Amino acid sequence: xxxxxxxxxxxxxxxxxxxxxxxxxxSDTVRVTISSSPxxxxxxxxxxxxxxxxxxxxxxxxxxxxxDFFDDPGLYSRAGGRRGVRExxxxxxxxPAIGALLMRDDVDLGRCRLLASPIGALKAFSxxxxxxPRFTVGWIGRNDPIKRLPILLAVLAQAAPDRSxxxxxxxxxDLAPIAEQVAALGFAVRHHDRRAVPIEACPALYRxxxxxxxxxxxxxxxxxxxxxxxxxxxxxxxxxxxxxxxADTAPDFVRxxxxxxxxxxxxxxxxxxxxxxxxxxxxxxxLVSPWVLEEWVGSLLQLxxxxxxxxx
Numbered sequence: 248x249x250x251x252x253x254x255x256x257x258x259x260x261x262x263x264x265x266x267x268x269x270x271x272x273x274s275d276t277v278r279v280t281i282s283s284s285p286x287x288x289x290x291x292x293x294x295x296x297x298x299x300x301x302x303x304x305x306x307x308x309x310x311x312x313x314x315d316f317f318d319d320p321g322l323y324s325r326a327g328g329r330r331g332v333r334e335x336x337x338x339x340x341x342x343p344a345i346g347a348l349l350m351r352d353d354v355d356l357g358r359c360r361l362l363a364s365p366i367g368a369l370k371a372f373s374x375x376x377x378x379x380p381r382f383t384v385g386w387i388g389r390n391d392p393i394k395r396l397p398i399l400l401a402v403l404a405q406a407a408p409d410r411s412x413x414x415x416x417x418x419x420x421d422l423a424p425i426a427e428q429v430a431a432l433g434f435a436v437r438h439h440d441r442r443a444v445p446i447e448a449c450p451a452l453y454r455x456x457x458x459x460x461x462x463x464x465x466x467x468x469x470x471x472x473x474x475x476x477x478x479x480x481x482x483x484x485x486x487x488x489x490x491x492x493x494a495d496t497a498p499d500f501v502r503x504x505x506x507x508x509x510x511x512x513x514x515x516x517x518x519x520x521x522x523x524x525x526x527x528x529x530x531x532x533x534l535v536s537p538w539v540l541e542e543w544v545g546s547l548l549q550l551x552x553x554x555x556x557x558x559x
Contacts, residue, residue, distance in 0.1 A: 248275075251551050252289035254282045255296045259389065259420060261314075261470070262295050264446045265366075265544075269293070272544050277552065291551040300331025310551045311335040313345055315467040316488075323352035335359055336554040339547060341366065341467035342488060362550055365468045365489055367477075367538025371447065374479030374528040375454035381414040381435070382518055385456035385480070387471045388463070389441075390421035395485075398462040400428055401507045406514045410434050418444070418452055453478035457524075458517045460510065463487050476500060476535045479528025483513045493534065499524070500531045 253269040255262040266281040273279045285292050285303050292309040294300040300311040311332050321327045332338060332349065337360035340346060346356055346363070384403070388394045407413045410433035417426050418439045426438040439452060453459075459475040461484035466472075468488045475482050476493070483502045484490040494501040502517070504510040517524065 248278050249291065249552060250278050250280060250289045251291045251293060251548060252280050252282060252286040253293040253295060254285045254299065254302075255294070256283050256299060258296070260441045260446070265295055268369075268540060268544050269548070272541075272548060277548060279548070291554055293547055293551055294331065294335075297329045297332065300329065300335060303331065306331065306334035307336045308551075308554050308556075309335050310337040310339060310547055310554070312339045312341075312547075313467070314341050316342070316345060316348065316465050318348050321352060323349050323354050327352065337361070337550045339363075339550070345467070360550060360553065362546060364543065364546075365473060365538045366470055366543045367535065367540050368470070368474040369446065369450070369540045372450045372453065372474050372477035372532075374477075374532045375456075375525075377454075378521070378525055379414065379455050379457065381412060382521065383414045383416055383455060383457045384514070385416045385418070385453070385459045385475070386462070387418040387441075387459065388469075389419050390425060393464050395462040395464055396425055398507055398510065399460060400425070400432070402460065402462075402510045402514065403429060403434065404432055405507065406511045407434070416452065416456055418449070449474065450478060453480055456480050457521060458483060458514065460514075461485060461487065461490065462510070466490075472501070473535045473538055476531045479525075479531045481517055481524050481531065483510055483517065497531075497534050499527070500534060 253266055257263055269279050270281045287304050292303045294311045297313050303309040323329050323332055333354055340363040343363040386399050414435045415429050416437045419441045426436050429436045459480055459482045466487035472482055472490055481500050483504050485505055486503050490501055494503045502513040504513040
């Protein structure tokens with residue numbers, strides 16, 4: 248039986264959730280182990296965090312994942328923090344445009360197996376069946392400067408003259424101070440600490456939203472985009488990750504908005520069309536149906552299995 252070790256240090260819920268789903272994918276022919284650092288005795292490795300890829304015992308038998316567009320000069324160079332991609336047997340890119348960043352640092356993409364796709368949403372995400380009592384704006388993520396939470400606060404302050412008609416749902420990490428600021432603006436707030444809420448409980452949280460806001464300065468996907476649409480919830484997003492491509496295909500379901508003014512206008516448009524968008528929730532889910540987290544897990548395991556044997 249082939250032993251595939253999926254490793255990543257615990258820096259938050261994303262990688263811990265992914266590790267659990269890999270562990271659940273063990274089969275009669277493949278045993279998946281998960282850990283915070285690579286296990287020497289494994290036959291193949293999947294490095295979930297790019298910066299930890301160079302710790303693998305055998306790069307040629309390792310799949311390295313890249314989840315973002317971080318583009319610091321020399322990041323993927325021989326001396327860079329993500330140098331582990333250079334000798335990897337396979338690479339997974341959350342977006343095909345990341346290939347340009349690798350080639351900028353002279354990473355030879357022709358020498359390894361390559362898969363470029365979003366992760367997608369869990370199968371458990373399904374279209375909502377009811378509208379919440381009040382128009383509910385959702386925001387999901389961690390409290391980090393790259394997420395640009397001040398934009399969320401500014402949009403809420405401008406977009407809702409009658410606070411009693413709105414509700415805000417915050418799901419993520421270190422968001423208690425943000426929840427307090429939203430409440431101080433006069434909104435009803437539901438705050439869910441993602442460290443205490445497993446991913447299996449998240450579909451129900453999405454189905455209580457009317458719209459999801461993505462305010463980030465940079466994202467590789469983001470996963471919340473796919474999870475919201477799979478739940479039949481429209482998205483207003485900055486031009487990050489897969490949002491522009493999905494907006495080109497379905498502009499009613501994904502609206503690109505940069506800055507406070509555009510987001511306020513987009514939020515007003517979604518509110519005006521609340522009933523119509525709710526009626527089209529199944530079409531939103533179908534838009535992202537090609538990408539499913541469980542299938543992504545299977546694809547990466549297949550990629551690892553296909554890597555050639557090395558010195559044992």
